[in-house]
Amino acid sequence: MKNLSENTFSVPFGPQHPALKEPENFMFTVDGERVVDVKIRLGYVHRGGEKAFEARTYTQGLYLVERICGICAMAHQLCYVNNVEALIDIEIPRRADYIRTIIAELERIHSHLLWVGVAGHEVGWDTLFMYAWRDREVVLDLMELTTGNRVLHASNTIGGVRRDLTSEMISRIRKGMKLLKERTNYYKAMIPKERTLMKRAVGVGVLKPQDAVALCAVGPTLRASGIKRDVRRDDPYSAYDETPFDVITYDGCDVASRVLVRVDEILESIKILNYALEHLPSGPIAVRLPRGVPAGENVSMVEAPRGEDIHYLKSNGTDKPERYKVRAPTLANWPAVGAMIKGGYIADIPIVLAAIDPCMSCTDRMTFTEVNSAKSWQWSRDELRRYSLKWRGK
């Protein structure tokens, strides 16, 4: 405890804290129960992932990229294969595109249901947590059925997907979706009716639309501030150009809106899934490719469950990437979190933090975020070296 002035003191939050499932440090300056300021320190789970890509072949990279995040594994892998396929300049079979869409939407459902449960847990409502996670099992079982793994599906390969959907799988998915639709509709009706939950969510962690844009928020966080932005619609990949769906927005700008956006997105995902299963084209699921990727660079974007995920790939023509760069959605949301938390209560910290569905291990890389001015920047290796020399010279 350090006294900053007479009335304020700072409360550390993490790196080890029950509300955080992953280690990050937040220093809150609080006045009584109110938060005056927050400093975010990232980097506790920096794993050197981007460097590791440079030491692995493209095939090995397929599985490394999934390990950026256990929950949006499919989104990251999709981003990766989109990059590599763009460099090789091949068209993958349409059936593969559809299967990718199906797996990606299953993942979105699993991620959002998980999040609804976590949101309940953060405000002390463990019952919601238990029920949401019980229903999430349905998706996980479907994942295991279709890809072989419950999380970290390893379903994509460069040039297509690794497993075909059999008609038995399709009927199982349909059955699962029917059940989930019923459950999601139940949550959608029940959550706004539960007044203790709404008391903790309405008007909490407000992020005004102009702030959301200025602070580069992404995904459901942005859409809960009423801004219609979704990579799936704005820059379609896989089969999203053919599947009809609505981009869900709510204009409450608070935690309650973020809950409702996610619940509605589950319903949209079920819609997409049903359409994709209906219109699944026949044909091969992958094309054989020569090993090695031509020199060049490419950027691809994917709408992960948490928001826009950007990957950059630079190839020098060998069988290993020269540079791989990942901008995970959580990173883009950190500046917005600073704006949401300031002026709120200590008790609201967990739910506001959780409301962006943070994924720390996705995020930890060399990025500097200054929350006070909501400015974030990144340094190249040279800049970093220069900084370290300057710092040592001091």
Added chain:
Amino acid sequence: MAWEVGLLALLSTLIYPGIIFLVVIALFYQWVDRRFYAKLQNRYGPIYTGPRGILQPVADLIKLLAKEDIEPSAVDKQIFRAVPVLILTMPLTALFMIPITGTWALASFEGDLIFIIFLMTLIAILAFLGGWSSTNIFSTLGGMRAALQALGYEVPMAVSFMGPAILAGSLSVSKIVQWQASHGLWAILLNPLGFGIVIVAFLAELERIPFDIPEAETEIVAGWQTEFSGRKLALIRLALDLELVLASGLVTALFLGGPTGPIPIIPGIAWFMIKTLVLVLIFSNLRALFARFRIDQMVSGSWKYLVPLSILQIVMLELLLGWLSF
């Protein structure tokens, strides 16, 4: 024969219905609470130790008692060591004044209801002291919240306790039970509102969802209990279980006629167990239903709704009594 009376008093204080009996039912109710809460959430709950996991609370207690007791160097040693012991004695002392086997409690005197209220306030103050002496930031916040929360629930709870007391014309818990037994009328029938308020206030006293604010796990780790470990934590946990018995026992005595019932063959202790078990199930069910309030919402809500309603209950009761006697 004086020594035999003395021995009997000693045995009843120590064993039945004294300390050992109370500890046993406290641990049993913890199991009931955990099982029922789990069942509501579509899970199993404790199942491994003993038949249907009934020995799990005992195993937990023994485990905690045997574990290393870590005392951070920055804590205020005297208070830090005294708090777990004192907090255990409070509900035990209060339970001596609640009739368990018959219409008489182990210790009973005019005004013991006030004394019980005082002891329950002390529990909140001890929680505050425990948090404060830990000098941990989470403990301090938790302790402050415990004290603040006490400001919210104490007044409506105490006012609602007055309902049965007015009926019986006495501030002794035993006499209130006797009044209900002799009139064949449970105080809840005339004090339905007061009963509800007391249940809500006890949820706060017991630090249960939606009022588990002083130990909100996701916000301040374990609140005022954060720094306690080993034996100290075991005593605190036991004290919280005893508090559950105290809460259900007190509500039973004040509103539900205590350990008496319409069928005279069934002994008092069975009535006590049945009624308190129903109350424990109500507490568990409420715990599964809600999200946690914020401390400001809790305190202001309590003063905005609970206090006026509890006063309204007393006014209504007085009017009713006036009309009846008229």
Added chain:
Amino acid sequence: MAMQNELVKSLAKKPATLLYPFEKYDSIPGSRGKVVIDITKCIGCGLCIRDCPAFALEMVGKGPTCDMKWYITRCVFCGQCVETCPRSAIIQETTYDLAGAEKAALVIEYKRPKSS
């Protein structure tokens, strides 16, 4: 109070959780579990080792006479080796409970039968 009905319904239902060590769930067909190498089919080309992202496979010896080792602790169960193997010597079973208390038991050796 919005969830009370659901809670009451749960009282009559069987718990959704499993009593895991006593009660195991049937593994789903196609689930990626234990990696099994049919060493008699293996020609020792080493392609699986080149593609394995987790360095979970090891070749003891060289060429067609090699033995294989599979490290459970390193494996990420992606199944790339299964796809890479040109002779289909590697298959993946659905066995999922592979954890053990002893480290030595977490390395599975696939030895060639002694040829007479």
